Amino acid sequence: MSLTVPFKQVDVFTEVPFKGNPVAVINFLDTDESEVTQEQLQAIANWTNLSETTFLFKPSDERYDYKLRIFTPQIELPFAGHPTIGSCNAFLEFTKNTTATSLVQECKAGAISLTINEGLISFKAALFDFEGISDEVITGYEQSLGLKFIAAPALLRTGPNWVVALVNDAETCFNANPNFAMITEQSKQNEHSGVILAGPKKNATVRNSYEIRAFCPVDTIDEDPVCGSGSVALARYLQELYKFEETTKITISQGGRLGRDGHIEATIMKEADGNTSYHVAGHAITVVNGKITL
Amino acid sequence: MSLTVPFKQVDVFTEVPFKGNPVAVINFLDTDESEVTQEQLQAIANWTNLSETTFLFKPSDERYDYKLRIFTPQIELPFAGHPTIGSCNAFLEFTKNTTATSLVQECKAGAISLTINEGLISFKAALFDFEGISDEVITGYEQSLGLKFIAAPALLRTGPNWVVALVNDAETCFNANPNFAMITEQSKQNEHSGVILAGPKKNATVRNSYEIRAFCPVDTIDEDPVCGSGSVALARYLQELYKFEETTKITISQGGRLGRDGHIEATIMKEADGNTSYHVAGHAITVVNGKITL
Known part of the structure; x- marks a missing residue:
C-alpha cells in the first residue's frame, strides 16, 4: 500500500542554494498521523542521511498552525533549530501562504513561536540554564x-x-x-x-x-x-x-x-516584563521540490 | 541565473523503499555540460550528503546512451556500482524508455555495458587484479x-x-x-x-x-x-x-x-572465448521524484 506525498529539501540559513544546512521536509498535512508508524518515519530519516528530516502533520488543536516531528538518522528529537526554520518555510510554500507574519509550531518540546518578516524566519528558544x-x-x-x-x-x-x-x-x-x-x-x-x-x-x-x-x-x-x-x-x-x-x-x-556560507541572526531580546529571551533567525530556500513515495 | 532540472532520489538493490542504498540523480540531459562547473557539481554532492550523487549528461558520441558523472561528498569517482544501477533506472524513467534491454554508460572509467531484464539492471565490471x-x-x-x-x-x-x-x-x-x-x-x-x-x-x-x-x-x-x-x-x-x-x-x-534489506546478484560468467567476467545486478526504485534548483 504505497503512499505518495509532497516532499521538499530546503536549504537553511542561506539565500544561495547549497550554501546552508539542508533539511528534508515531508508533507503529511493531508495524512492522518496514525497512518504512518514511528518505524517508518525513522527509516525515512535514516535513508535521507541528512542531519534532520522532518514531518509536517495537522496540529493536535487550533492553538497551533502545524505539528512538526523531527528525526535524525538515529532518533526523534524534541526540537531542533535549522529544521524548524526550514520546515516553516516548507509549510508556507505547501499551503501557499504568502502573508503570515507569525505561526505557532507544535513539537515534542512544546509550542514554538515563529515570526516571518520579509522571508526571514525567526523562532524563540525555550528556556535553558x-x-x-x-x-x-x-x-x-x-x-x-x-x-x-x-x-x-x-x-x-x-x-x-x-x-x-x-x-x-x-x-x-x-x-x-x-x-x-x-x-x-x-x-x-x-x-x-x-x-x-x-x-x-x-x-x-x-x-x-x-x-x-x-x-x-x-x-x-x-x-x-x-x-x-x-x-x-x-x-x-x-x-x-x-x-x-x-x-x-x-x-x-x-x-x-x-x-x-551560512548566515544566522541571534537576538538577545529584552522583554517588556524585564526578562531576556533568545531568538534565532535565518532565511531558507527550497532546493528540491517534488514527491516522495513510501 | 538559476537553473531548475529534473531530480530523482533512487533506492538501489531493493524493491521496497528505504531498504536499499540511495543515490541522488540529476538530469542534465537537456543542459550542456559546459553550463555547469566541477565546483557546482561537487557542491551539490556535498550538500545531498549521500554516499554518491550522479549527473546525467548527453554522451560525447553515439556509441553511448548517456554520460554519467559520479561524485561523493568529497570527490569525483571514475565509477561506482549502486550509483550506476540507480542512475540507469533514472535515465530510463526520465526518457520514458520502457523497452531497452541494453545500454552503454559513458563514465570516467570508460564504457560500461548495462543490461535490463524485467526491472533487474546489471553492469559488467571492469577488469581488476x-x-x-x-x-x-x-x-x-x-x-x-x-x-x-x-x-x-x-x-x-x-x-x-x-x-x-x-x-x-x-x-x-x-x-x-x-x-x-x-x-x-x-x-x-x-x-x-x-x-x-x-x-x-x-x-x-x-x-x-x-x-x-x-x-x-x-x-x-x-x-x-x-x-x-x-x-x-x-x-x-x-x-x-x-x-x-x-x-x-x-x-x-x-x-x-x-x-x-539489500539484495544483490553477482554473476561469475564464463564467456564463449574462455574468459571469465563479473557482473552485478539489482533492482532500483524511485523514492523522491521532482526538480532541483541550482
Missing part, C-alpha cells in the same frame, strides 16, 4: 582544539548540550584544526554534545559579530555546517559575559571550512 | 573484527580497494562488531578502502549465497549499507577460492544491521 564547567575539562577542550580560550567556556543545554568557547578572533576560529578523537573523548566523559567555537570579527564595533564552528564528533558528524541551537547557545553565553542591557542582535557566519 | 595480503595484515584485520577468517583474505581493486574476508557463516558476519578505529588504522597503513566481510548462508546447496557487510571507516562512513563494488570483489574472490567451472550466480544479502 547556563552552567560552568571545571578547569580540568576546559583544559581538555583547549588541548583538543590546540588553542587557548579568552574566557571560561560554559555548558548551554539548548537541545544539544553545547560547550561554548570563545577565541581571540574570527580567523583563529576559522583556522582551528581540532583533534576529533580527543573531542569525542571529552564529550563522552562529560555527556556533552560538542563544542561551539566562536571568534569575534574585527570590524564589529560592538561585540556582536562572530564566526562560529560546531564540532560534534560524538554524534554522527565531525562538524555541523550551520547550527541554530549553537547560535542560541552563543547568544546566551555572550549575555552572561558582557551583560548587554539592551536588545542586541548577534550576526553569525558559519560553514566556510565546509564550503558553506 | 586479485592480490594476496601479508599474514601480519590479515592478523591485524582479524583483531579489528574480533573473529577468525576461514581462508586467506585478498585485495580486490574494484573501484575501492576492498579486502575480502570470509567467515564461517552468515550469522557470524551479521553479528560482527568491528573496532572501527582499528580498521581505520589498518586501512590507512595499507592504502585499503575497507573490508568486505562475507559469510555463507546455511541453506545454500552450492557456495553461492552470502550475507555481506562493507566496513569503510577510513572513508566518510563506518559501514556502507549495500555495496555493488564489494559484491564484485566477493565474486572474484570466490572464483579464486572455489574455481567455479561454469557460470555461477552469487546471491547476496546486505544491510540488515543498518535497518536495510
Whole structure:
C-alpha cells in the first residue's frame, strides 16, 4: 500500500542554494498521523542521511498552525533549530501562504513561536540554564582544539548540550584544526554534545559579530555546517559575559571550512516584563521540490 | 541565473523503499555540460550528503546512451556500482524508455555495458587484479573484527580497494562488531578502502549465497549499507577460492544491521572465448521524484 506525498529539501540559513544546512521536509498535512508508524518515519530519516528530516502533520488543536516531528538518522528529537526554520518555510510554500507574519509550531518540546518578516524566519528558544564547567575539562577542550580560550567556556543545554568557547578572533576560529578523537573523548566523559567555537570579527564595533564552528564528533558528524541551537547557545553565553542591557542582535557566519556560507541572526531580546529571551533567525530556500513515495 | 532540472532520489538493490542504498540523480540531459562547473557539481554532492550523487549528461558520441558523472561528498569517482544501477533506472524513467534491454554508460572509467531484464539492471565490471595480503595484515584485520577468517583474505581493486574476508557463516558476519578505529588504522597503513566481510548462508546447496557487510571507516562512513563494488570483489574472490567451472550466480544479502534489506546478484560468467567476467545486478526504485534548483 504505497503512499505518495509532497516532499521538499530546503536549504537553511542561506539565500544561495547549497550554501546552508539542508533539511528534508515531508508533507503529511493531508495524512492522518496514525497512518504512518514511528518505524517508518525513522527509516525515512535514516535513508535521507541528512542531519534532520522532518514531518509536517495537522496540529493536535487550533492553538497551533502545524505539528512538526523531527528525526535524525538515529532518533526523534524534541526540537531542533535549522529544521524548524526550514520546515516553516516548507509549510508556507505547501499551503501557499504568502502573508503570515507569525505561526505557532507544535513539537515534542512544546509550542514554538515563529515570526516571518520579509522571508526571514525567526523562532524563540525555550528556556535553558547556563552552567560552568571545571578547569580540568576546559583544559581538555583547549588541548583538543590546540588553542587557548579568552574566557571560561560554559555548558548551554539548548537541545544539544553545547560547550561554548570563545577565541581571540574570527580567523583563529576559522583556522582551528581540532583533534576529533580527543573531542569525542571529552564529550563522552562529560555527556556533552560538542563544542561551539566562536571568534569575534574585527570590524564589529560592538561585540556582536562572530564566526562560529560546531564540532560534534560524538554524534554522527565531525562538524555541523550551520547550527541554530549553537547560535542560541552563543547568544546566551555572550549575555552572561558582557551583560548587554539592551536588545542586541548577534550576526553569525558559519560553514566556510565546509564550503558553506551560512548566515544566522541571534537576538538577545529584552522583554517588556524585564526578562531576556533568545531568538534565532535565518532565511531558507527550497532546493528540491517534488514527491516522495513510501 | 538559476537553473531548475529534473531530480530523482533512487533506492538501489531493493524493491521496497528505504531498504536499499540511495543515490541522488540529476538530469542534465537537456543542459550542456559546459553550463555547469566541477565546483557546482561537487557542491551539490556535498550538500545531498549521500554516499554518491550522479549527473546525467548527453554522451560525447553515439556509441553511448548517456554520460554519467559520479561524485561523493568529497570527490569525483571514475565509477561506482549502486550509483550506476540507480542512475540507469533514472535515465530510463526520465526518457520514458520502457523497452531497452541494453545500454552503454559513458563514465570516467570508460564504457560500461548495462543490461535490463524485467526491472533487474546489471553492469559488467571492469577488469581488476586479485592480490594476496601479508599474514601480519590479515592478523591485524582479524583483531579489528574480533573473529577468525576461514581462508586467506585478498585485495580486490574494484573501484575501492576492498579486502575480502570470509567467515564461517552468515550469522557470524551479521553479528560482527568491528573496532572501527582499528580498521581505520589498518586501512590507512595499507592504502585499503575497507573490508568486505562475507559469510555463507546455511541453506545454500552450492557456495553461492552470502550475507555481506562493507566496513569503510577510513572513508566518510563506518559501514556502507549495500555495496555493488564489494559484491564484485566477493565474486572474484570466490572464483579464486572455489574455481567455479561454469557460470555461477552469487546471491547476496546486505544491510540488515543498518535497518536495510539489500539484495544483490553477482554473476561469475564464463564467456564463449574462455574468459571469465563479473557482473552485478539489482533492482532500483524511485523514492523522491521532482526538480532541483541550482
